[in-house]
Amino acid sequence: MFGNWFKKKPKRVYVPPAKAHLSAQAKATAIKAKPYSEKVLREIRRQVAGLIDVPKDEQTFISDEMIAAMQEGGNMHRMCWALEEIGISRERVVEIAQGIHGSAKSLENIERQREAGVLEADWAHSGGKCFVRFPDDKEGEAKNALHQAANGKRFNITKGLLIDGRWTFPGVEWGCKCTSRTILKGFND
Numbered sequence: 001m002f003g004n005w006f007k008k009k010p011k012r013v014y015v016p017p018a019k020a021h022l023s024a025q026a027k028a029t030a031i032k033a034k035p036y037s038e039k040v041l042r043e044i045r046r047q048v049a050g051l052i053d054v055p056k057d058e059q060t061f062i063s064d065e066m067i068a069a070m071q072e073g074g075n076m077h078r079m080c081w082a083l084e085e086i087g088i089s090r091e092r093v094v095e096i097a098q099g100i101h102g103s104a105k106s107l108e109n110i111e112r113q114r115e116a117g118v119l120e121a122d123w124a125h126s127g128g129k130c131f132v133r134f135p136d137d138k139e140g141e142a143k144n145a146l147h148q149a150a151n152g153k154r155f156n157i158t159k160g161l162l163i164d165g166r167w168t169f170p171g172v173e174w175g176c177k178c179t180s181r182t183i184l185k186g187f188n189d
């Protein structure tokens with residue numbers, strides 16, 4: 001019964017594909033990228049913990065890989081590799097990677113604004129539909145309508161905007177295409 005205690009998982013190490021195709025500029029950007037803030041890293045861990053696809057004993061591996069990938073400038077290849085490594089289907093792997101990638105990027109953008117002293121922003125609906133994944137996706141349409149209605153609403157950069165009973169930021173929920181317009185005191189407020 002103690003057999004499992006000693007069964008070590010093989011060490012899984014991400015090997016990036018040949019980088020020859022990357023331009024010198026892309027390589028320089030990847031090296032210079034500022035590390036993601038603690039708040040965003042916590043959010044990545046929270047999202048991974050909430051995924052039914054990721055078994056409990058793989059949460060640390062997946063969280064660490066997602067974080068490492070984001071720190072590398074948002075390496076989706078690494079994200080997909082890690083998710084496939086624990087046996088998730090290829091289709092779902094892309095969905096999860098895109099979800100975490102988009103969400104972390106949006107939240108990090110908000111964090112940078114906040115650190116720079118920005119207090120408020122206006123919600124900006126992209127014009128494209130948020131959340132609608134297939135024709136006649138009623139649930140998606142209903143959620144999109146709420147984001148459309150949020151267009152132009154001013155929100156506190158620390159709190160976010162209350163939509164459908166939840167405080168959120170543009171682009172943070174999976175499938176949300178919204179962005180924000182930064183409000184600068186004395187310029188466009």
Ligand SMILES: [Zn+2]
Binds near residue numbers: 147170175
């Ligand atoms: Zn949206």
